[in-house]
Amino acid sequence: MFQSFEDTASPDQGPPRLAALRAVLRDEALDGFIVPRADAHQGEYVAPRDDRLAWLTGFTGSAGHCVALRDTAGVFIDGRYRVQVRAQVAPDFTPVNWPETSLSDWIAAKLPGGGKVAFDPWLHSVAGLRRMQEALETVTLVRSDNLIDRIWPDQPAPPMGAVFAQPVDLAGEAHGDKIARLAKGLKAAEVAVITLPDSIAWLLNLRGSDIPRNPVPHGFALLHADAKVTLFMAAEKLADLGDHLGPLVTVRPPAEFLEALQGLTGHVALDPETAPVAVANALRAGGAEIVEQTDPCLLPKARKNEVEIAGARAAHLRDGAAMVRFLAWLDAQPPGSLTEIDVVRALEAERRATNALRDISFETISGAGAHGAIVHYRVTEDTNAAVEDGQLLLVDSGGQYVDGTTDITRTVAIGAVGDEEKQNFTRVLRGMIAISRVRWPAGLAGRDLDALARVALWEAGLDYGHGTGHGVGSYLSVHEGPQRLARTGTVPFEPGMILSNEPGFYREGAYGIRIENLIVVQEAPPLPGQTIAKLLSFETLTYVPIDRRLILPELLTEAERGWLNAYHATCREKLGPLVEGAVHDWLIRATEPV
Secondary structure, eight states, X not given: OOOOXXXXXOGGGHHHHHHHHHHHXXXXXXXXXXXXXXXXXXXXXXXXXGOHHHHHHOOOOSSOEEEEESSOEEEEEOGGGTTHHHHHSOTTSEEEETTTSOHHHHXXXXXXXXXXXXXXXXXXXXXXXXXXXXXXXXXXXXXXXXXXXXXOTTOOOOOOOOOEEOOHHHHSSOHHHHHHHHHHTTTTOSEXXXXXXXXXXXXXXXXXXXXTTBOOOOOEEEEETTSOEEEEOOGGGGTTOXXXXXXTEEEEOXXXXXXXXXXXXXXXXXXXXXXXXXXXXXXXXXXXXXXXXXXXTHHHHHSOOHHHHHHHHHHHHHHHHXXXXXXXXXXXXXXXXXXXXXHHHHHHHHHHTTTOOOEESSOOEEEEGGGGGSTTOOOOTTTXXXXXXXXXXXXXXXXXXXXXXXXXXXXXXXXXXXXXXXXXXXXXXXXXXXXXXXXXXXXXXXXXXXXXXXXHHHTTTOOOSSOSEEEOOSSSOSSEEEEEESTTOOSBOOTTOEEEEOOEEEETTTEEEEOBEEEEEEEOOOOTTOOSSOEEEEEEOOOOOOOGGGOOGGGSOHHHHHHHHHHHHHHHHHHGGGOOHHHHHHHHHHTOOO
C-alpha cells in the first residue's frame, strides 16, 4: 500500500526533546527558538528530514509553528487542527489558536522585558519575518543555525528521489516555451529566484518523489531574462532524464546555490512570500538589488491549459469509477464489520485496480463517528475504530495520476443515522451546491465567494473552521496556490484554475460532515440581457454520487434539487459505462432523483 498506519506522533518524546532544546538555549544565551513546519524551499509539504515540528512536539498537522521559550512552549495551530493537537502534544506544550493569536503577539506577551529569540533563516520567508519584526518592539530576532538539527540524533537524510519528465502531451506546453514566456515577463529584473518545488517542476516539466504524496523534486532555480535557467539540483537525481532539459537549462550542485546568489548583480526578482530569508541575505551580500515580485510560475501554473484540463477530466472519471466501486462495496458491508483501516485499504485497492495510480495525493482520511470531527484525522493502528451502526463515515481521499490530481470527500451513512446529522448534512450540501452554481463578475477572488458556502449553516448558527477550497495542481501538489476559495483568498479567479469545493460541519466528539468536489474556473455563457462584461462560473470535475440517505429534500430549494438531480444524472451518464454488474445497479439506485 501507499498508506501506512504507523502512529508517527510521539507525545511522550516531546518533554525530553524540549528539555534538550532548552539546554541549547541556555548555552547560547537565547530566550527562545522558533520551529515552523517548513523547509528551505518554503513549500507547504516537507520531507521527513524537515519535519522538525512533529519531531519536537508530536503534532503532525500540515501547518503550524512552535515557539519554545525557556519556561513555556506554544504550538500554533489553525482551525483544522484544534482537536488533533490536544491528542498529540504533551502538557509541556500549550496549543495556541493561530492566526487569531500571532507568533509576535504571543512572544511579546511572554517576554515583556525583551529577549533574544533565534530562528533559522532558511525556514522563514522574507515577508513572514518582516511581519514578525514589525510587531516586536523589545524582542530581538536572531539568525541562527537550526537548533533542532543539533539535538536530533537520527534525523533522516535529505531526500534523493529520481526525477522524471512530464511529457508535453500531458503538460500541454514544452518547457522551453514556458521559459521564454516567463522570461519576457520579468521586466524590471535580469533574473528571478525560484524556490518552490512545484514551481520548478511545472516550469521544467519535471516530476519527482522528494515529498511524500506530491510528485515534486527538491531544488532551486534561477530564471534569466535571456530565457535560460540555472537549476540547482543533485545530478544523481537527474540521471534518468536523458536530454530532456536541453541547452536552455544549466545544472549545478545545490551546494553552489548561495555562491551563485552572491555572484548576482543588478535587479533580482524575489517573491517575499515564498523565498527564504537566507536567499535574500545572500543576494544582499553580493550587492544585488532585490525586486520583490510574485513567483513568476504561480499564476501561469494555476491557469491550466486545455491539455491539462482535459487530463483532469479523464483522471476524475477514472477516479470516480474507482470511488463508485468502493462505495458500492461499502454499502454491502454489515454495520460494525469494518474498521477505519479496512475502509482505507479497500479504497486504495480500487484506485490501484485502475493500473494508472502513481500515488495517493494525501493520506486518506477515514473518520468514523467522532473521528470525523477531526478535520485532518489520520487513522493509525492505535486509533483504528470500528465503523458502527448509526455513525457517519467521512472519507477524504485522492489519487495522483499522470494526467491529473484528484481530491474528493464523501460522507456516508452507516445504518440509520439521526435527524440532526441529516439536517446538517443537507445544510453543508446546500453550501456546496451554491458554489457549484454561482456566476460572478471577472475580477472577484475567493474571499468574495466563500460566504456563499456558509449561508445555510449560518442560518442555523453553525460554521466550519477551514477555508471552503484550495487550489489543486496538475499531477502536482494537491494543495496549490495562489488561488483559494476562502476568506483569505485575495487572488482573482481566472479561467483554468482548479479548486476544491468542500464546505463542512464538525460536532466535536460526535461526527463530521464534509462534501467535496473539484471544480475548474471557466468563462460563463452570456445571459440574455447581461450587462456585466464578463462572467465566470465553475465546471464540475468530480462525478461521484452524494449519499441521498442523508439529504432532507424539504430543506432544499427547487433550484438546489434541480442541480442535485442533474448532477446525479450526469454521474450515471459518465460512470455507467465504466462499471458493471452489482456496481452498476448500485450506481442506478444512488443516482435516483430526490
